[in-house]
Amino acid sequence: MRASQLFIPTLREDPGDAEAASHRLLVRGGFVRQVAAGLWTFLPLGWRVHEKIVQIVRAEMDATGCQEMFMPVVTPAELWQRTGRYDIPELWKVQDRLERPFVLAMTHEETVTFHARELRSYRDLPQMLYHFQTKVRDEPRPRAGLLRVREFVMKDAYSFDRDEEGLERSFRLQEAAYHRIFERCGLEVYAVQAESGMMGGSESADFLAPSGSGENTLVTCEKGDYSADLEIAHGVPRAPEFPESFDAPDAVETPGVTTIEALAELLGVDTAATSKAMPVVKTDGTLVLGLVRGDDRLDEAKLAAVVGSAVRPATEEEIRNTFGADPGSVGPLGFSGEVLADETLRNGQFVAGANRTGWHLRGVEHGRDFEARFADIRQAKEGDACPRCGGRLGFQTAIEIGHIFKLGTFYSEPLGAKFLDEEGQERPILMGSYGIGPGRVMAAAVEQNHDEHGIAWPRALAPYDVHVVAIGAAGAEAVETAERLAGELEENGASVLLDDRDQRPGEKFAGADLIGCPTRVTVGKKTLEDGRVDVLVRAGRVEERVPVEDLAGQVGSPA
């Protein structure tokens, strides 16, 4: 294609409202444009990349026997009311002209289950269906370009099985396909256990791509045998240096001390030998005291999972009423409600709040001085040891680019998707759902493959395989040669972007660096004099001068 005829509106400067590298570069390179917060147009270049990702996903889905179909964005509210998802705040609700309620689907479990009601016999199972469709979500806060948006294309696949074994098989089939997809896309990705969120169901796995920006924190072991989302990651913290022990809790005055650091300093103890009390309130109004080591942070999500309810931090007023002390001096002793302590506090003596403002207790010991329920409720920290091998845990910001779930009967029960087994017994279908957002894959690819000059696309995702830069004005010999070479490369199977615009060389080079095609071929009279052209590999920016007749071989066939 000739650049002179394409709509590739590149920007010389970074857009003022972009921070994430992918956001900046995709906008600057003319791949995407924002229409409103979280609503994006894919321009021709961006859509080429998007569709390359789609094709890879499609090929791997088809290879698993998953069948492509197409379901509408607009769905009747009734389906969502039946599954209890109608009240999700992110659900975009609309009405038709007769004011009948509809929903712009944020995902298609309801609709696909509606169709799954036609699977009546065990003979019809298993089945796997998928489609690419626009998803709509009324996000409270769209952000970082393509990372969190209000409307986006997603590949969502659904499996239908008669029993747990079948579901397990389907789940693993999809999981393996996901690894192949991201491998083909040239992405570094980790599959980690994840929360199921608003999807319902049991097991789920997240596919996290490390990147310079993103909403997830990926925890990995340096030895490569452990990876998890920070939300559920388990780390082994260092052992505390315990001070002298006490036969009974020893009250010390700690006036004005509200931070662990100040407390540890005042008492001359290791912060890891102190405890931190975090009162939280469950949805039923019950107050629970979360207890973690002084140098740790309470993970509210973990705590919420253990107590089986969403929780919020208690207000200062609630804390004073319950404990009779200011928040900085609260502890487990004398508290009549449930104490949920982190495993790290099971053994040893710790400093704890005395439930008396301005006082703490030294030598507080579980079992002797207070009772508690133990669980992993601390947030893993960088530098913690790996729970598997003891190696060091590292943290990376990551983008969630895929998520697979075992849904079980969460949708089939309320929507009545049932089948008859061999015994004539009616049973609900067991479902799984499997999503990938090509837009996020695109953003992750940029996050992982760029430098100060622009994007360096993985071969499989690049908008064009080769960017041929013709030096000189239209009609010049170099330009004609460039056109001929571009044609030859195309005949050889490569997709080619020919920069035939009447622009200065520097501008063309800068544009090519920004757009990021894997290979750049510079055709100018300087090298043409001895029958050669310059071939630059974008990743690493290594340039080599090659004879024109070797060009096709040098550039290679497309991925």
Added chain:
RNA sequence: CGGGAUGUGGCUCAGCCUGGUUAGAGCGCCGCGUUUGGGACGCGGAGGCCGCCGGUUCGAAUCCGGCCAUCCCGACCA
């Protein structure tokens, strides 16, 4: 939804604090010419309800109030 910031030609921004002729710069765009291996140069041009509404004032891009939009942090989140 809480906290913070920003809204001025297509883009990036200055001007606002301390109100006062036709509102500026760089880049981009159009025309002519010179140029052509890392974002050239000269000359001439086009393009702005200064986010919106209201208030203060003789006078508002500038001060005050309300609203809207966008970005960032948090809450939230397939």
